[in-house]
Amino acid sequence: MKTVSLVHKTEELANKTVVFDFEGTLLRSASLFPYFMLVAFEAGGLLRSLVLFVSYPLVWLVGEDQLGLKIMVFLTLFGIKKDTFRIGSAVLPKFFLENMGWEGFEAIMRCNKKVASSKLPRAMVEGFLKDYLGVEGVIARDIKSFKGYFLGLFEEKKENNTPTHRYDEATAGNDNTISITGSHIEYIDQELFPYFKKVCLMLSSEERRNWHVLPKERYPKPLIFHDGRLAFRPTPASSLAFFMWLPLGLFLSICRFTFGTALPFNLSAPVLAFSGTRTTLSRPQNPLSLVQNEENQKGMLYVCNHRTLLDPLYIAYVLDKPLSAVTYSLSRFNELVAPIRTIRLTRDRERDRETMDKLLSLGNLVVCPEGTTCREPYLLRFSPLFAELTDDIVPVAVDVKVSMFYGTTASGHKCLDPFFHFMNPNPTYFIKILDRVPLSETCLGGGRSRIEVANFVQREIGNALGFACTSLTRKDKYMILAGNEGVNEGPCHNCK
Numbered sequence: 001m002k003t004v005s006l007v008h009k010t011e012e013l014a015n016k017t018v019v020f021d022f023e024g025t026l027l028r029s030a031s032l033f034p035y036f037m038l039v040a041f042e043a044g045g046l047l048r049s050l051v052l053f054v055s056y057p058l059v060w061l062v063g064e065d066q067l068g069l070k071i072m073v074f075l076t077l078f079g080i081k082k083d084t085f086r087i088g089s090a091v092l093p094k095f096f097l098e099n100m101g102w103e104g105f106e107a108i109m110r111c112n113k114k115v116a117s118s119k120l121p122r123a124m125v126e127g128f129l130k131d132y133l134g135v136e137g138v139i140a141r142d143i144k145s146f147k148g149y150f151l152g153l154f155e156e157k158k159e160n161n162t163p164t165h166r167y168d169e170a171t172a173g174n175d176n177t178i179s180i181t182g183s184h185i186e187y188i189d190q191e192l193f194p195y196f197k198k199v200c201l202m203l204s205s206e207e208r209r210n211w212h213v214l215p216k217e218r219y220p221k222p223l224i225f226h227d228g229r230l231a232f233r234p235t236p237a238s239s240l241a242f243f244m245w246l247p248l249g250l251f252l253s254i255c256r257f258t259f260g261t262a263l264p265f266n267l268s269a270p271v272l273a274f275s276g277t278r279t280t281l282s283r284p285q286n287p288l289s290l291v292q293n294e295e296n297q298k299g300m301l302y303v304c305n306h307r308t309l310l311d312p313l314y315i316a317y318v319l320d321k322p323l324s325a326v327t328y329s330l331s332r333f334n335e336l337v338a339p340i341r342t343i344r345l346t347r348d349r350e351r352d353r354e355t356m357d358k359l360l361s362l363g364n365l366v367v368c369p370e371g372t373t374c375r376e377p378y379l380l381r382f383s384p385l386f387a388e389l390t391d392d393i394v395p396v397a398v399d400v401k402v403s404m405f406y407g408t409t410a411s412g413h414k415c416l417d418p419f420f421h422f423m424n425p426n427p428t429y430f431i432k433i434l435d436r437v438p439l440s441e442t443c444l445g446g447g448r449s450r451i452e453v454a455n456f457v458q459r460e461i462g463n464a465l466g467f468a469c470t471s472l473t474r475k476d477k478y479m480i481l482a483g484n485e486g487v488n489e490g491p492c493h494n495c496k
Contacts, residue, residue: 078152101211
């Protein structure tokens with residue numbers, strides 16, 4: 001086997017069948033520790049991730065390829081419930097894509113058929129390889145389980161389940177088959193190689209490190225939904241920084257949450273700013289567009305996209321006026337401590353419409369018609385229920401930047417969302433208040449349908465943020481990330 005540059009072999013790979021080592025062919029850094037660290041934290045919790053981190057010197061000493069790999073598998077997966085394990089499809093794809101080399105990706109995607117081999121357990125990598133890369137098959141080891149729980153040990157190879165037995169019909173005697181591997185060749189099953197008529201290409205780690213990061217616009221499909229609390233790739237160095245920051249971050253989070261909910265806005269603002277939180281506000285050039293119609297006896301309806309549970313609070317803070325917010329399955333704890341009025345919705349269209357109409361008659365109201373949060377630069381479908389309530393509609397564009405934790409979750413404890421958001425060193429909120437929806441684009445004054453109004457508001461917010469508009473809903477998100485329809489979602493306007 002010879003070491004070559006994959007860039008120079010791109011044309012040769014066109015329309016071929018390729019068997020490639022996932023970590024050694026596509027990832028710029030083939031270290032497996034960050035992915036096990038993600039699984040340990042998201043599926044096992046803080047203590048398990050700490051144990052894995054403390055064990056890393058031993059893993060490094062014996063090497064990640066054999067004994068070190070087995071140590072990481074055991075510490076990460078032992079005792080994890082098998083049936084509800086969705087980290088491989090809900091959390092890891094984001095980090096795989098961010099570590100993927102552009103050159104390797106372009107070469108592999110030119111191939112006609114693809115079979116991927118991986119040192120990672122099948123449960124961690126198979127979903128990504130099939131959903132994003134469209135591979136024909138995955139050569140990876142399964143994890144033993146007992147009564148629905150992982151044992152943290154690799155399954156023994158079965159004679160009738162070897163890669164050769166499964167893939168020899170696709171590769172044997174085929175002159176168009178090529179194998180590509182990284183420097184750790186032993187983990188691509190050696191039984192495959194005798195069937196290849198073409199040369200096996202081995203990539204050097206130096207070449208992969210010099211590859212460009214795959215741009216988001218070149219992803220095989222848009223990364224719209226992903227789950228998990230960690231917003232950074234937990235390498236050994238960044239994991240050390242994470243555990244060092246955690247005590248201070250927890251203290252800051254509790255203080256920020258307490259001051260933000262207990263103090264009036266004019267007092268809490270300087271305290272939060274001093275602690276490191278950032279809020280950027282942009283108002284419309286024409287302030288008269290925010291002046292309420294005198295003929296309208298109702299309050300102003302603020303319609304925003306949904307980034308975190310704190311969206312209504314930040315909007316009330318920057319507007320410096322009392323607001324109510326309609327909520328959907330908000331946790332009792334967050335409902336009790338919320339500094340603004342929150343009203344639960346019921347999923348019943350007529351009852352929810354009456355509730356929102358009553359709130360508008362009492363004052364200003366903020367709604368999040370997406371029905372759920374979205375972390376990436378995309379907007380989900382806007383529920384049109386709000387469009388029927390009033391003509392005084394003000395779109396509000398919201399974006400959030402974090403560096404360490406996501407303040408949202410699809411499968412975790414939603415009552416902890418504010419604490420995770422405030423545990424970031426410098427959580428930043430961007431709020432852009434747009435011009436009021438023109439009367440000609442409303443239901444009552446312009447004769448537009450409620451769907452047309454909802455789509456208009458979605459486009460205005462999308463244009464202001466540079467986000468792409470989609471027709472996806474809360475149910476789509478939860479089916480992808482949690483395997484359910486998201487019955488217990490957080491604060492938002494329910495999707496009708």
